[in-house]
Amino acid sequence: MTTTTGFTDPRPVYTRATEQAAALIKTVRPEDLAAPTPCSEFDVRALLGHIVGGTRRIAVVGEGGDGMAVEPTAHGVADDGWAAAYDEVRVRVLKAWESDARMTSPVRVPWGEVPGHAALSGYVMEIVTHTWDLAEAIGHPLELDPELAGFALATARAVLPDSRPRDAETPFDDRRESPETAGAYEQLAAWLGRTPLNRP
Numbered sequence: 001m002t003t004t005t006g007f008t009d010p011r012p013v014y015t016r017a018t019e020q021a022a023a024l025i026k027t028v029r030p031e032d033l034a035a036p037t038p039c040s041e042f043d044v045r046a047l048l049g050h051i052v053g054g055t056r057r058i059a060v061v062g063e064g065g066d067g068m069a070v071e072p073t074a075h076g077v078a079d080d081g082w083a084a085a086y087d088e089v090r091v092r093v094l095k096a097w098e099s100d101a102r103m104t105s106p107v108r109v110p111w112g113e114v115p116g117h118a119a120l121s122g123y124v125m126e127i128v129t130h131t132w133d134l135a136e137a138i139g140h141p142l143e144l145d146p147e148l149a150g151f152a153l154a155t156a157r158a159v160l161p162d163s164r165p166r167d168a169e170t171p172f173d174d175r176r177e178s179p180e181t182a183g184a185y186e187q188l189a190a191w192l193g194r195t196p197l198n199r200p
Helices: 011-025 044-062 082-096 100-104 116-138 146-159 184-191
Strands: 106-109 112-115
Touching (some): 011 044, 011 082, 011 146, 044 082, 044 106, 100 116, 106 116, 112 116, 116 146, 146 184
Antiparallel strands (some): 106 112
């Protein structure tokens, strides 16, 4: 992980996180699309739409555009087209954020105006969390990288500490307690108020 003056460069981590998400999305079958996810407002199809649309928003932010004008969802994707749709937007994001100048210049994201490195760290948290959501929904066909969850968890604890109330504007539920034996993904899910799906 590259450390730059005053911050850790999130770009290598984000690249790995998108590679992991892409690999998982490739395992989704059409019959999975109506399955529930830990995001109560999303089934698998809607979650994939949010991942693709949200990643398009991140690309626009990195390109210097108004990301807030981009709806964080995707419509009209064929049941067998989600992997290609995500690959297209994630490659666009990686290109948009490759400049070192982007790491220190301010960008506007849903939680305010922040330096680029802080914005991209937040988006690491988002894609890693949604990757876990998707894995839960489709039965964990792939082993997830715990280092990515560790980075996302550190970001989550920094931006959503216990001292910060979670209200209607916060896109996460209240923190749940996690057992001492919980792995990094389970701790991340609990910090962000996620509840694992009950499986028979």
